[in-house]
Each structure stands twice: as structure tokens, then as C-alpha cells.
Amino acid sequence: MAVYTDVTDEDLAGFAAAYDIADVVSFKGIAEGVENSNFLVQTDDGESYILTLYERRVNPADLPWFLGLMEHLAGNGLTCPLPIKGRDGEALRTLSGRPAALFSFLKGLSPRRISAAHCAGVGGALAQLHLAGANYPARRPNALSVPGWRPLFDASAARADEVLPGLAAEVAAELGDFERHWPSDLPQGVIHADLFPDNVFFRGDAVSGVIDFYFACNDLYAYDLAIAMNAWCFEPGCEFNVTKAQRLLAAYQAVRPLSEAETAALPLLARGAAVRFLLTRLYDWLNTPVGALVRPKDPLEYLRIARFHRGISGPGAYGL
């Protein structure tokens, strides 16, 4: 939930005039996306758009890569926000002192309670995303992959045991494992890297759109699948739902079959994916002021998920 920047009437009017769109008749800040300010814009012809203002946590130098990716994915059949170009041909401009872009509006609802049918939908959509992004030429390395985890951990390590006694040692041992055993020879390309339920729209059981590409980067496809499995297939109490995982993995493989090496690596990748979210949540947990209205997410959920993956005997535990 986020609206960080206020947009004056004059700024909005000037911004809208740069586009070949009808008169703006409604402009509402919406609770979508945690890094940026998002507004739902409605025009007099009944069209809706999403206006995004990029806030400080997004590097402006990355924006052409993100917008180009969304245009590329939409052009290759994935339903995702399409950056709208202004009369000058530009999609990226400035509004109220921030980089800003206007996007097509996607119908659909983010699921609040995840069903196995949702997991099947998201598995298929993720594989489509991987295929659609395969020939996107520009590269963006993943700053939040294994080499980035150690410095992130160092920023929290001294206080980690305040959250759970022994947490620092447990995470340090995990990082050592990942640094020694992380695969480098698996298929890779553009990944979403943050495919949580907030970022997928459905109409009924069918995916109607994928949003929020601001963690997208080049990395292992199977790692992206592991992030999604962690995000969609654990129940609120962190119990693993193998039926959901089977559905997610089968739907993925119906579009893009996993290699044997990818399947074999899945438990390690899923542990790593869990520790990656544990680390960012731990940092936010330790650095959010007491009394802040946005409560940080519990990092220990992802510790329980990492432990689950560490405890299994192999990818068979996922129903494969």
C-alpha cells in the first residue's frame, strides 16, 4: 500500500496532455505496489490506466530496462502492463519531480486465499513469462542472488539473534552452503523474481495478468520457479501443501519442461529463495521504527520454509 508523492492538478494536466488519451475524469491513489506510488486514472471514454511514480528505492537507470521488458513481454503474448507512449514516442517521463510512466490497465483480482487452481494458473503464467522473455536482448544482473546475500546478512547479523536465538549462526551456515553449491549451469534468462499473489491477477481460476516487474532480472529460471513455489504453496502456518506444488510445477512443465539438472537443483534453489526473502524481511524487521503503521513481515516465516526444504530428501517431496 503506497502513495508517497502528491501530484498537483497542474502537474497531472501537463502529464496527461503528453498522451493521446481522453480527458482525465478520475485520479485515485491505490494500495498496490510497495516500492512506488500508483494511481488509477480514468478517462472520459471509459478507459482506465495505471500511473506509476518511481520512488527512491528504484534506480532510475534501470527504468528503461523494466519498461522495455514489459513492452517486450506484452508483445510476446504475456498479459502484463503495457507502457503507453506519449505523442513524442516516449514512455518514461517526469511527474512531480519523479520518473513516471503510464500503463494499460489489467482487469482481474489478486487472490487473497490461494487455491490449487490458482497455483496451476501461476505455474503456467510463469513458464509463459520465461518463454516470452527469452529473446529480450538487454541484460540486468540479479543484485539479490547469492553474491548479494552475504552483504545483506552482514547488515543484520549482529542483531539477528534478537529475533530468534541462534538465527545468525543458522543463516551463516546456509549462506556457506549456497556459496559452495549454487548451480551456475542451469537454463537462465529473464525472471520475475517476485511472483507473489499480490502480483498476479485472476478472473476466476485463469490468470488475467502479471504485474510489478521491478525486481525482474536475468537469473536461473528454476530459481524463479522456486520463489513462486515458496510464495504460493505454503499455508499460512508454513505447512507445505504438496497438492498446490504439484499443480504449480505440472502447469509450469506443460509449457516449459524442467531439465533433470533443474529438477535435481530445486530443493537447494528453494532453500536459497527462502533465505533471500528471510534476509530482506530480517533487515526490514530490524530497521522499521517502532510504531510505524506499515508493520514489517515476519522474517521467521521464511526460516520455517528454508528448514522445510533443508529437511526433505529430494525433489520427490514436491510431488515430482
Add this chain to the structure above:
Amino acid sequence: MAVYTDVTDEDLAGFAAAYDIADVVSFKGIAEGVENSNFLVQTDDGESYILTLYERRVNPADLPWFLGLMEHLAGNGLTCPLPIKGRDGEALRTLSGRPAALFSFLKGLSPRRISAAHCAGVGGALAQLHLAGANYPARRPNALSVPGWRPLFDASAARADEVLPGLAAEVAAELGDFERHWPSDLPQGVIHADLFPDNVFFRGDAVSGVIDFYFACNDLYAYDLAIAMNAWCFEPGCEFNVTKAQRLLAAYQAVRPLSEAETAALPLLARGAAVRFLLTRLYDWLNTPVGALVRPKDPLEYLRIARFHRGISGPGAYGL
């Protein structure tokens, strides 16, 4: 900005099924209203609605009065959200454990930078509101009028001088004045009581709707006009803009002329209106946790506004 309650898919589906509306294709929490959770709902036929969940600060016993008032005002020509009745004829129902209602969607934009033309628009709309509400039969006393200010002040008085040395004594003297001199024989009826720019939509210079009736009550019409004058006619540095006040008051009087007694009382009512918002802002200022993401509004803005009204020689200072 506010979305306090999460609504699950099942809850939303059950709620929507109670209405004769098309399939819901979009559901977004919006940053509108500070007391309740608001969602923009779009349906498959291109219609938009606002869904409001009433949070703890609204007394559920008052909701039938508020919804009845909006229906009454809309039926008497004021453009305001119209409560949509379900198939059972009821407008008020329960969603995710909260009282909830669905409303018609109003086109328009809340102005961020106020022009004299906006002030003319809001003056006319306020007078229309007063006329449209005149024969609404049910009464709701104003809990935030003079008798309510002393207990509100008592909750902050001990710490008021932390905000500004001498503030407690200055406010106490004002309250004494209001308690002795507040008029009781002026025209009264339903007032909005919170007609700030956030709560008025415009298309161009014309008012296209009035929202957020959750402070509405029975009280003096001229007091409501004074609240609006304070909200619309002071510049960001608290300088009084007499051109804006002239436009606001003239547009009001073109629809509902003020009596001589109302005009004469306006400086006192405007001082009281300023102190009323000073008191609620002071309470929030002293009771919002350090580091909270929603920063309370500066109470001293309204002290400066109260002092302006105390310093003038009469209603002529408003351009009357």
C-alpha cells in the same frame, strides 16, 4: 490514505452477489478517506463503484443516518455518492466483519492547488447541500461543537505547551469566549462539517461531487460555511486570501443568502471552527507514535487561522 481491512475473494464474491451488478473485474484499495477503508470496484459492464468498510472510529449506530442522508441529498439534486441497495433492498451490510456499503462512483478530481474558481464552486455546492438537506427528518447532534471542545481540550491541555509555549492558556481563553458568546438562534439544519478540498470533486472549475459525509450532523449553517472558508481560503502559509473568500461567500449567498445575524456572527464562528480543528489536530499530534508513517497535521496552522479571525474588526474583512 487508508485500507485497514483485507477482504478475501470469498467475502467479496458473497458481498457482490447481494447486488444486481455485473461481474467484478477489478478491486483496488484506494487512498481516500481517513476513517474508513475504501475500494474502487469495477464491473464487467464498465461501471465503477466505491465500496466502503467502516472502521472503528465510526459508530455503527450512526450509519443508517449517514446512508439515509446521502440518499436524501442525492434525491434532492446534490451530486454525492448514492448508496446502492442490494437485491434485498438493504444498503448497509457486513463484509469481512465490518459494516460495509456500496456507492455510486463520482467522476472528478479533488483540487490540490486551490483557485478562486474552486472557492466559488465550493460555496455554491455548500449552499445547495444546506438546501437539499433541509427536510431530512432524522437529527444527529454535533459531538464536535462547543460543548464537546472542552473535554477534547482537557485530553491535551497538560502537554499543549510542548507544541507552543502559552498554547494551553490561549486555547482556554478562546473556549471561554465561545462558551459565553456562541450563537444559538441562527438558522440550522444538516451540515457537512468537514468540507475540505479532499472531499470535493471538480471537473474543470465546476463541482462534480461532494463526498465523505461521516462528520455530517445538525448544526448552524453559517458554522459550516466558516469551516469551508477556513479550509479553502487560506494560503499554505496561512495568509488569508480575501478574493477566494469573496468568491466563496458570494457563490454561497447566490443560492442561500445569509441573514444579518449570520453575517455578524461569522468572525466568531470562523474562530470557533479554527479552534475545533486545532483541538483535533493537537490531540492527534500528541498521540501519534514517533516514526508513524502517517504524519499528523500541524495544529498550529489552525492557531494562526484562529488568530486571524480574532484580529479582524468584523465580517467586512471577508470582503462582505
